[in-house]
Amino acid sequence: xINFYIxxxxxxxxxxxxxxxxxxxxxxxxxxxxxxLIRYHFVVVDDRNREGIMRRIVGxxxxxxxxxxxxxxxxxxxxxxxxxxxxxxxxxIAPRVIDWTKVKKPIEFDPDLRERHIGSIxxxxxxxxxx
Numbered sequence: 283x284i285n286f287y288i289x290x291x292x293x294x295x296x297x298x299x300x301x302x303x304x305x306x307x308x309x310x311x312x313x314x315x316x317x318x319l320i321r322y323h324f325v326v327v328d329d330r331n332r333e334g335i336m337r338r339i340v341g342x343x344x345x346x347x348x349x350x351x352x353x354x355x356x357x358x359x360x361x362x363x364x365x366x367x368x369x370x371x372x373x374x375i376a377p378r379v380i381d382w383t384k385v386k387k388p389i390e391f392d393p394d395l396r397e398r399h400i401g402s403i404x405x406x407x408x409x410x411x412x413x
Contacts, residue, residue, distance in 0.1 A: 302362050304328045305388040309395040310377050319372040323395045332367035349373040355404045359411045368407045
């Protein structure tokens with residue numbers, strides 16, 4: 283079972299999903315390249331418009347301060363019609379700036395979506411969705 287979070291009136295509610303569906307995974311951590319920045323990781327799972335959804339998320343950060351894309355990869359979600367788009371960004375903007383209601387997709391905060399000491403974050407995403 284996968285837990286998704288939907289933001290409604292600044293309250294995060296948890297809903298359960300039994301199969302992969304359109305959604306956004308995300309996490310943040312201190313950037314390993316610059317301790318003054320936050321590194322955001324986003325994965326958009328959808329059968330179309332993954333880039334547009336990503337622009338809606340990152341565009342909110344870019345309105346306040348510049349953001350720098352650090353990593354990107356995409357692939358097919360195993361046993362589904364969906365594909366994923368993974369991107370990491372460095373920014374000085376706090377996570378509370380993101381208005382998830384503008385994304386219009388179920389949101390999953392994934393604490394495992396982070397830089398890796400062994401392997402890579404791209405491997406984690408590929409393993410999670412490609413099996």
